Amino acid sequence: MSHSQPSYVRTQMAEPLPPPGNTTGVVAWMRANLFSSIGNTILTFLGIALIIWTVIPAYGFLIGNAVFTDPEGLRGEACRFEGVGACWIFIQARFNFFIYGFYPSDEIWRINLMFIIGIILLIPLLVPKVPFTRVAAILFFGVYPFVAYFLMYGGVFGLDVVPTRNWGGLTLTLIISLIGIIASLPLGILLALGRQSKLPIIKGFCVAFIELWRAVPLITVLFMASVMFPLFMPQGTNPDVLLRAIIGIVLFESAYMAEVVRGGLQAIPSGQREAASALGLSKLKTTALIVMPQALKHVIPGIVNTFIALFKDTTLVSIIGIFELLNAVRAAGSDIAWQFPTDAVTGYVFAGFVFWIFCFGMSRYSIYMEDRLHTGHRR
Amino acid sequence: MTDVTDKRSGKPARSGIDASLFYNPTARGIVYQGALLIGVVMLIWWLQSNAATNLAALGRSTGFNFLNQTAGFNIGFSLLPFDRTSTYLDVYLVGILNTLLVAVIGIILATMLGFVIGIARLSPNFLIRKLAAAYVEIMRNMPLLLQLFFWYFLALNALPGVRQSYELPLGAVLNQRGLYLPLLQSDDRFLILLGVFVVAVIGAILWRRRQIRKMEEKGERRPVLLPMLGIILIPTIIVYFIAQVPVAFSVPELTGFNYTGGFVVPPELTALVVGLVVYTAAFIAEIVRAGIQAVNYGQVEAASALGLKDSDRLRLVVIPQALRIIIPPLTSQYLNLTKNSSLGAAIAFPELVNVFMGTAINQSGRAVEIVGLTMAVYLTFSLITSLFMNWYNSRVALVER
Numbered sequence: 001m002s003h004s005q006p007s008y009v010r011t012q013m014a015e016p017l018p019p020p021g022n023t024t025g026v027v028a029w030m031r032a033n034l035f036s037s038i039g040n041t042i043l044t045f046l047g048i049a050l051i052i053w054t055v056i057p058a059y060g061f062l063i064g065n066a067v068f069t070d071p072e073g074l075r076g077e078a079c080r081f082e083g084v085g086a087c088w089i090f091i092q093a094r095f096n097f098f099i100y101g102f103y104p105s106d107e108i109w110r111i112n113l114m115f116i117i118g119i120i121l122l123i124p125l126l127v128p129k130v131p132f133t134r135v136a137a138i139l140f141f142g143v144y145p146f147v148a149y150f151l152m153y154g155g156v157f158g159l160d161v162v163p164t165r166n167w168g169g170l171t172l173t174l175i176i177s178l179i180g181i182i183a184s185l186p187l188g189i190l191l192a193l194g195r196q197s198k199l200p201i202i203k204g205f206c207v208a209f210i211e212l213w214r215a216v217p218l219i220t221v222l223f224m225a226s227v228m229f230p231l232f233m234p235q236g237t238n239p240d241v242l243l244r245a246i247i248g249i250v251l252f253e254s255a256y257m258a259e260v261v262r263g264g265l266q267a268i269p270s271g272q273r274e275a276a277s278a279l280g281l282s283k284l285k286t287t288a289l290i291v292m293p294q295a296l297k298h299v300i301p302g303i304v305n306t307f308i309a310l311f312k313d314t315t316l317v318s319i320i321g322i323f324e325l326l327n328a329v330r331a332a333g334s335d336i337a338w339q340f341p342t343d344a345v346t347g348y349v350f351a352g353f354v355f356w357i358f359c360f361g362m363s364r365y366s367i368y369m370e371d372r373l374h375t376g377h378r379r
Numbered sequence: 380m381t382d383v384t385d386k387r388s389g390k391p392a393r394s395g396i397d398a399s400l401f402y403n404p405t406a407r408g409i410v411y412q413g414a415l416l417i418g419v420v421m422l423i424w425w426l427q428s429n430a431a432t433n434l435a436a437l438g439r440s441t442g443f444n445f446l447n448q449t450a451g452f453n454i455g456f457s458l459l460p461f462d463r464t465s466t467y468l469d470v471y472l473v474g475i476l477n478t479l480l481v482a483v484i485g486i487i488l489a490t491m492l493g494f495v496i497g498i499a500r501l502s503p504n505f506l507i508r509k510l511a512a513a514y515v516e517i518m519r520n521m522p523l524l525l526q527l528f529f530w531y532f533l534a535l536n537a538l539p540g541v542r543q544s545y546e547l548p549l550g551a552v553l554n555q556r557g558l559y560l561p562l563l564q565s566d567d568r569f570l571i572l573l574g575v576f577v578v579a580v581i582g583a584i585l586w587r588r589r590q591i592r593k594m595e596e597k598g599e600r601r602p603v604l605l606p607m608l609g610i611i612l613i614p615t616i617i618v619y620f621i622a623q624v625p626v627a628f629s630v631p632e633l634t635g636f637n638y639t640g641g642f643v644v645p646p647e648l649t650a651l652v653v654g655l656v657v658y659t660a661a662f663i664a665e666i667v668r669a670g671i672q673a674v675n676y677g678q679v680e681a682a683s684a685l686g687l688k689d690s691d692r693l694r695l696v697v698i699p700q701a702l703r704i705i706i707p708p709l710t711s712q713y714l715n716l717t718k719n720s721s722l723g724a725a726i727a728f729p730e731l732v733n734v735f736m737g738t739a740i741n742q743s744g745r746a747v748e749i750v751g752l753t754m755a756v757y758l759t760f761s762l763i764t765s766l767f768m769n770w771y772n773s774r775v776a777l778v779e780r
Contacts, residue, residue: 232426326528
C-alpha cells in the first residue's frame with residue numbers, strides 16, 4: 001500500500017534548531033544571575049571588588065608569605081622579619097600544648113585513649129545506620145563519664161594523678177562543653193516541666209531560676225563562681241577552680257536548655273496528653289513515654305544550637321585563668337622563644353579555624369538530623 | 380434526703396476513707412511544694428550561714444555603705460567626670476553608662492549591617508547571595524571572645540602610628556591610640572535649637588498620621604515625605620539664623636606627638652563595638668532572612684493583583700508581616716549584645732563587669748554586694764526587654780477567628 005503524498009509535506013525530519021543562545025550555558029547563567037539589571041551588575045562588581053580586597057591579602061597572609069618549615073630550628077627567629085604572614089611552624093611546634101594543655105607528655109596516651117573510646121561510642125549514636133545505638137547510649141552517658149574522669153585524673157589502677165590545673169587545650173574545651181551539655185539537658189528538662197506545672201510554688205521557683213540565669217551574662221556567672229563561690233562553702237573546703245566553673249556553666253546552660261525544651265513541650269497538642277490518659281497511663285508515664293519523646297524530637301535543632309553556643313562560650317573560662325584552647329593559644333604566643341610580629345594573629349587564626357570546624361560541623365549535622373527525623377510535621 | 384441530692388449532683392463520693400491521701404492530687408501537690416520550699420530555704424540558710432562564718436573569719440564587714448567610700452582608682456574611659464576621689468557609686472554609674480554606650484552604638488550598627496546582609500542573602504545576584512552566606516557562616520561559628528581579641532590586636536597593632544594616621548572624612552582621625560571624632564561645640568542657644576527640632580519632628584509625625592488617615596478616608600494619594608521634611612527643616616533653619624546659634628566643631632589636630640581636640644574613642648571601645656557588631660550582625664541577618672522568607676508568596680501575588688506598585692507591595696504588605704516575625708528574636712539579639720558587651724572586660728574596656736565586678740571587688744572586698752548590684756543591672760535590662768516583647772507581641776498578634 002503506497003500513499004500518494006502531497007509534495008509539500010516533508011518526508012524527513014527537519015534539523016533541530018540550536019537552542020536560543022541566551023538561555024543555556026555559562027553566558028546565559030551569568031546574564032541571569034549576575035548581570036540581569038544595571039543594579040545587579042553594579043552589585044556583582046562590588047562583590048568582585050570585595051573578594052579581591054579580602055581574599056588576596058588573606059591568601060598572602062595564610063599561604064603566600066606564611067612560614068611552613070623550620071629546617072634550621074630557628075623557632076621564633078624564623079618568623080621575625082618584615083612582611084611575614086602566618087607562622088605555621090609555631091602551631092606545629094606547640095600543637096601538643098594546644099590540644100593537651102599542660103598534661104604530662106608521658107601520660108598523653110590516656111587522653112588519646114579517652115578520645116578513641118569516646119569516638120567509638122559516639123559513632124553508633126550519631127550515624128543512623130550503625131547498630132547498637134541503645135548500648136552505646138547507655139555506655140556513653142552512664143559509664144563513659146566515669147571512665148573518662150579516671151583516665152584524665154588518674155589515681156586508680158596505678159595511674160598517676162594529674163591535677164586539673166594541668167588540664168588544658170582543646171581537650172579541656174571538649175570536656176567542659178560535653179559535661180555542660182550532658183548535665184544541663186536533664187536539669188533543663190526538669191526545669192521546663194516545672195515551668196509547665198500547675199503547682200504555684202514549683203512553677204514560681206522554676207520561672208525565677210530560669211529568668212535569673214538567662215538575664216545575666218555568662219562572664220558574671222564565672223566571676224561569681226571564682227570569687228563568690230568559696231565564700232558560700234563551709235570553711236576549709238576549697239573546690240577546684242575547674243569544678244566551680246563547670247558548676248556555673250551547667251546551671252547557666254540548664255536555664256537556656258529549659259527554654260528550648262519548653263518550646264518543644266508547647267508544640268505538643270494537648271490531644272496527645274488526653275489520648276494517653278484515656279489509655280490509662282499515669283502522669284509520669286504520659287510525660288516520659290508520650291510527651292517527652294515527641295517534644296525532644298521537635299527541639300533537636302534548638303539543643304544543637306545551645307550546644308554550639310556553649311561550645312563557643314567555653315572560651316570565657318579563660319577569663320578566670322583556665323587554659324582552654326583560646327587561652328592556651330594566647331599563652332603560647334607570649335612565650336619568649338616564640339615572639340614574632342604575627343604570633344597572636346597566627347594563634348587566633350588557628351584557634352578560630354578549630355572552633356569553626358566544630359561549630360560548622362555540628363550545625364550541618366543538626367540540619368541533616370532534622371531532615372531525617374521529621375516525620376511528616378513539615379510540609 | 381440530703382444523701383440523694385448529693386448523688387444526683389454527680390460529685391464523686393470522695394471521703395478520707397475510700398480514697399487514699401497518697402493518690403490525692405491536691406495532697407501530693409502540697410507535699411511536693413512543701414518539700415521544694417523546705418529544700419530551698421534550707422539551702423539558702425546553709426549558704427548564708429557559711430558566708431557569715433567565712434566573712435567573720437576574714438574580718439570583713441557587709442552592707443552597702445561602701446558605695447559612699449572613695450574608690451581610689453581611675454577609669455580609662457568615662458562619660459561622667461571621674462577621678463581617684465570618686466566613690467564606688469560613681470564607679471557603678473560609670474560602668475553602667477559605658478555598658479549602655481556600647482550597647483546603644485552596637486545595636487544601631489548591628490541592626491544596619493544585619494539587615495543589609497540578611498537582605499543580601501535573598502538577593503537574585505548569585506555572588507552577593509553567596510558572599511552574605513559565607514559571612515554569616517564564618518562569623519556565627521567562631522567564639523565572640525576570640526573575635527574580640529582579634530579586633531583588639533588589630534586596633535593596637537595593624538593601625539598606623541600617630542604620624543601616619545588615617546584621615547577619615549569630616550576631620551576624623553584613626554590611629555593606634557584610638558579614633559578621634561570631631562566634637563560639636565556650642566552654648567546654651569544650641570539647646571533652643573534642639574528643642575525646636577524635637578518639636579518639629581513631633582509635629583511632622585502628627586501631620587503624617589493625619590495625612591494617612593485622610594488618604595484612607597478619601598482613597599487618594601497625598602504627598603507625605605517632602606512636606607514632613609519641610610515641617611522639620613524650615614523652623615529649625617529659621618531659628619538657627621534668628622538666634623544665631625554658634626555651631627562649631629572641635630576637630631582633632633596633630634600637635635607635637637599626639638592629636639588634641641575632638642572626642643577620643645579608645646581602641647578598646649572601637650574593638651569591642653566592631654567585634655560585637657560583626658558577630659551580632661550575622662545572627663540578625665539570619666533572623667531577617669527567615670522573617671522575609673516566612674511571608675507567604677501568595678501575599679505578594681495578592682498585593683499585585685490589587686494593583687499595588689512594587690514599593691508599596693514591599694512597604695505595606697511584606698515588611699509589616701515580616702517584622703511581626705523578626706522583632707521578637709531581634710530584641711533577644713539586642714539583649715544578647717548588651718550581655719555580651721561584658722566581654723569588654725577581657726580587652727580592658729571599662730564597662731560594668733570590668734570596673735565594678737573586677738576592680739571594685741578587688742579593692743573593697745564586698746563580693747556579695749557587688750555581684751548582686753551588677754546582676755541587678757542586667758536583670759533590669761532583661762526585664763525591660765521582656766516587657767517590651769510582651770507588649771509588642773500582644774500588639775501585633777494576629778486577630779484570628
